[in-house]
Amino acid sequence: AQSVAQPEDQVNVAEGNPLTVKCTYSVSGNPYLFWYVQYPNRGLQFLLKYITGDNLVKGSYGFEAEFNKSQTSFHLKKPSALVSDSALYFCAVRDPVSGGYNKLIFGAGTRLAVHP
Amino acid sequence: EAGVVQSPRYKIIEKKQPVAFWCNPISGHNTLYWYLQNLGQGPELLIRYENEEAVDDSQLPKDRFSAERLKGVDSTLKIQPAELGDSAVYLCASSLDLSGLAAEEGVWYNEQFFGPGTRLTVL
Numbered sequence: 371a372q373s374v375a376q377p378e379d380q381v382n383v384a385e386g387n388p389l390t391v392k393c394t395y396s397v398s399g400n401p402y403l404f405w406y407v408q409y410p411n412r413g414l415q416f417l418l419k420y421i422t423g424d425n426l427v428k429g430s431y432g433f434e435a436e437f438n439k440s441q442t443s444f445h446l447k448k449p450s451a452l453v454s455d456s457a458l459y460f461c462a463v464r465d466p467v468s469g470g471y472n473k474l475i476f477g478a479g480t481r482l483a484v485h486p
Numbered sequence: 487e488a489g490v491v492q493s494p495r496y497k498i499i500e501k502k503q504p505v506a507f508w509c510n511p512i513s514g515h516n517t518l519y520w521y522l523q524n525l526g527q528g529p530e531l532l533i534r535y536e537n538e539e540a541v542d543d544s545q546l547p548k549d550r551f552s553a554e555r556l557k558g559v560d561s562t563l564k565i566q567p568a569e570l571g572d573s574a575v576y577l578c579a580s581s582l583d584l585s586g587l588a589a590e591e592g593v594w595y596n597e598q599f600f601g602p603g604t605r606l607t608v609l
Contacts, residue, residue: 374528406600413490413577413600414529460528473542474598476528 372397374463376477383451384485391446391480393461401463403444404474405435408458417459420444431455451484458482488512490601492578498607504566507604511559511580518555519598520546520563521577529577535561536583568608575603 373396383389395401402421406414418429425437435446446459458481462474491510499505511518516537521529532551533543538558546553550569555561565572579598 411495411602413492413602414579416597416599419597462528473531473534474529476530478526478528 372463372475374461374475374477376459376461376480378480379478380481380483382483382485385453386450389448389451389455389482389484391459391461391482393444393446393477394442395444395461395463396442397463401444403435403437404462404464405429405433405444405446406460406462406476408460408479410457414460417446451482453484453486456482456484490578490580490599492576492601492604494604495602496605496607498609499568501570501608502567504564505568505606506562506564507576507578507606509561509563509578509601511561511578512599515580515582515599516558517581517583518561519579519581520553520561521579521600523575523577523603525574532563565606568606570608573606573608575605577601577603 375394377392381391404419405417407417408414417433418427418435420427420437426434428434433446433448435444437444444461458479460479461477464474490512493508497505518535520532522532523529531545533546533553534541535555538555550567551565553561553563563576578601581598
């Protein structure tokens, strides 16, 4: 069965420092991977996706993610964190070898706290 | 362009009462999703519509939950009767399903746009 793991409930980082939010996945076939961010009292916002091509994917707000097939990981990164990046981050996967079923499997989420 | 609209944003009810949530997707989006998000967890799909057809409702507790998308645009999710364990955030999302065209081009998109959610509290 397809699954996504976000091993850290919370990540704390100082403003200006690089940040990494971890995600590992388990799917059959080639994975389609996504990162979403959720700010308080707001819906999930799409950050970036990996479908095919370059393993380093660039997304919104200066975020990027690196697809690593051998480690089955898709970690979210940003070179310099901002206080405004503080939010809940969700990794998601969709297995394209599923009869065209557009279902996203989300991880449990990681809360990012950026301190001034 | 307006995003996905959901109402109400908050709802507090007594257990055993009925409740309904409404969602208006982004204009032109043919696929609509209802998700359940429990506290401290990621969203879980309840039901997915392609136009007016419910193509996946395997995770919807059909004894008390129902949904409809009669004209293939906006949708309503209903719980009757509500239980204490139904307290959660109910998210609606929509997407433009390009699977047919995208599959021919070797690319498959599934960017889902989410509404702000309805936070339900059952007392």
